[in-house]
Amino acid sequence: MKQWLWGIWALITLGLGGYYGHTLLLAENKSALLIGQATHGHYQIELACSSCHTSAFGGGEVLQNACVDCHGDELKAAHDSHPRKKFTDPRNADLLQIIDARQCVSCHNEHQREQTHAMGVTLPDDYCYHCHKEVGQNRASHKDLPFDSCASAGCHNYHDNRALYEDFLVANAQGDWLKALNQLAEPNRSARNAQKHWPPLSNQANAQASAEQQAHAQITADWALSAHAQAQVSCVGCHNDGQGQWLAKPALAQCQSCHQDESAEFLQSKHGMRLAAGLTPMTPAHSDALAFHEQAQHSEQSCNSCHQPHRQDTRHAAASACLACHNDEHSANYWASPHGQITQQALDGQRPWSEAVTCATCHLPRVVTNKQGVTSNAAELAEANASGKNTAQVAVLHNQNITLRPNEKMLRPVCMSCHSLPFAIDALADEALLNNNFSGPPAVHVPSVDWAVERAK
């Protein structure tokens, strides 16, 4: 072959190698390496390759461990009905050839956006049938049900069945659709745990603090009415770089020093997962999954984006802060919905704020963690605070994934604090009702409670 051909070959090889090598090792933007868009759950961090591909060496266990590192605790807390350990016995060899349920990626294959459907599942929806086909044959109520309806009709959930198992359905089959408005008046764990461990400011920084205080009278007045003032957290508590110097713009690191759990949850959430992966903060512009207000496209998500820095007004954080960015149908219909109207009445002083049903009431709820998971039931919250135990403290969940999708996850911790189980199951299964933010009765009826009661007779 002619020498010049070898030269071109070498140049092309070096050029391609150099380009991809640079992208892999040095470049900030690694989009050239993406083999396909990540799912709705992971697109925020799809350019932080090492979040999942933690090692260049090793096989499927590298990915499996990455899944478990982020999702393991939640699955454990959800009493996962199909944990890996249920499938490792060799007696399942035949079934594993159809679906290898030992690996998360068997059902949740990443970078396959075009074939990814609800809950990030990349398998056809008849996956239950392969192992449980006898149910369709043996149980009269289940005969002739579509193969793909087990987990998609509001009856079963592959991982979290805490609100869907038969005995629970029977035990909670009765009751008015609206039991009572939950009274969420319990103080948070952080109010009890304010830690005053910030270092004293240097003289120079102290002088700056005084000057700032005088220059910003409104901020000082706002602060005086805030929970921080009540907990004796002064300017120095946050405007402190940890070395005794004045810090103009406190950020996550400063919030974290007192609000450890809230911060940790925020970093696991859709709002904070980019920060946790070492990327720039999440903005609505990063999202291709939901609709957002145009003017909020570049609003960076941090503690301060929902919590006004000096007012610490949790009323703002609970609804209007969310709606400043979120503009999908469900969000846009919030204020006109029954939940939104109750909140508006509470904002107007016509009912106590503890009765408000805000975005956060359902998606970032105030909960106590017990052996059954988390609950926002007012009686249980009051009991937890009365117990005085550090292990049973009331806190606002800052990771919305805990009560988001599949929405059956919300039944026990959230919906059932006010509503009956059968009503809530129907409401969550009604797509139109989700879109109009629960304005009206459910038009869908999931027969699971009826069937469970019938079988229990």
Next chain:
Amino acid sequence: MKKALLTLAITASVVSLSGCNEPAAQGIEPKIFTDSLFAVMNADRTNYTKLVVKRLGPDGANVIKPHENWQDFDNGTLLPAQMFRAGSEAVAEVTSDFTYSLQSIWPINSQNAPKTPMEKEGLEFIAANPGQNFYGEETLGDKSYFTAVYPDVAVSDACTSCHNQHKDSPRTDFKLGDIMGGVVIRVPR
């Protein structure tokens, strides 16, 4: 010098060949291994049923609540069969040198019915031949296993009453001492 070299060569040959007649290292026979495992499992299972569930449950001091959905009760505890399975799953997380499971041809949960032909054969054999165990070899996936099946006997009326009354139980006439199912232990060959 030649003599020394010759002696060295002969010694080396003898030493290198001396291993040929040595018997292969003897391990425990699979049957003894699985019999021993079953002895431990069965003792623990019986003790949990009689000394914990029966003694502290509703038939005794009534301080614990053995229940199928034990996680939903603050004082909930696993039913004996669930305790056995929890042990099996915990073992599977630390070793694959053996696996075991509790199965029955009259299972409450159909996932615990025999799945492989040998499980079916073994469970039917122990049900038809009280007091005897079943041993065999089978291939699952691309691996061969020594498979042993041991009878699981109703040791307490808590076992029989629960299975006889459960809405998903295919058999409702169990009596104390009946074989209710079997413990299947597998050792890869």
